[in-house]
Amino acid sequence: MPDRLTSMAVFVRAADLGSFAAAAAALGMSAQMVAKHVQFLEDRLGTRLLNRTTRRQSLTEFGRAYYQRCRLILAEIEAAEALAQQARAAPRGRLRVNAPVTFGSHSLVPLITRYLRDHPQVQVDLTLSDRLVDPVEEGFEAVLRLGPIGDSSLVARPLAPYRLIACAAPAYLAEHGVPQTPADLARHECLGFAYWTGALRCQWRFSRDGHSHDVGVSGRLQVNDWKGLLRAALEGFGITLGPEAVLTEELATGRLLRVLPDYTxxxxxxHILYAADRRMTPKLRSFIERVVAEFGDPASGVA
Incomplete structure (x- = not known):
């Protein structure tokens, strides 16, 4: 029994070319096989598709409607197969990415170097900036963003939350005392990151046993670069909030001590963001998949 989709393709070609002989030549089969495919469809549908004489053929009224449907179906199949081929294609070309400075330099760059080793035909232009960028206007294909995304027309893939911990130098704690509860931070010099927005700029939230503890903080030093903020903490000037993933070495060596370790x-x-109308090229798709696989949140099922 002929394959129905193959028979549809043969029927469309016969209708386009005007004869079984012409369709047979184009398809590399005999005219008898073309006729067999058309007959199979007609038998299945219970009606004629073509009026055939020894000199010419023409579509029946039903045949014209069926012909249009077949063309749509075959076009969709071709598009689906093209999509699959594109997905299998090797990523190539230049990829422009934007990310926050600290996360980008500490966590994202190692991922990118591994990604580039796996995909030798890709080049990545990584711009590190803590300002809010517009990926469409500024030409970024992918943007890693910390904080609420708000009302956005961008596609946003959630990643694991960026966790912060409070820490200070031993010298500072020896001089000013060790906070026992979040409320104690109100009496301390708290170092601030200039790009923090909203409540985080003047209020730090801790949690324990399902309860949240918000404390108003203040300090005389605001820095717009994490390295500067870290240096101030190491100099013993105050308590700072820092990315947990970035502070491993300072905590391991004892240059900084975690404050309020019993609190989260x-x-x-x-999130990783990209424009909804941007064509999902193999390089962009593979990069997003790599980022989600490494930085996704297992607790939310995004990994």
């Missing part, structure tokens, strides 16, 4: 520190949502 603040966290900021993180």
């Amino acid at each position: 520190g603040p966290s900021r949502p993180m």
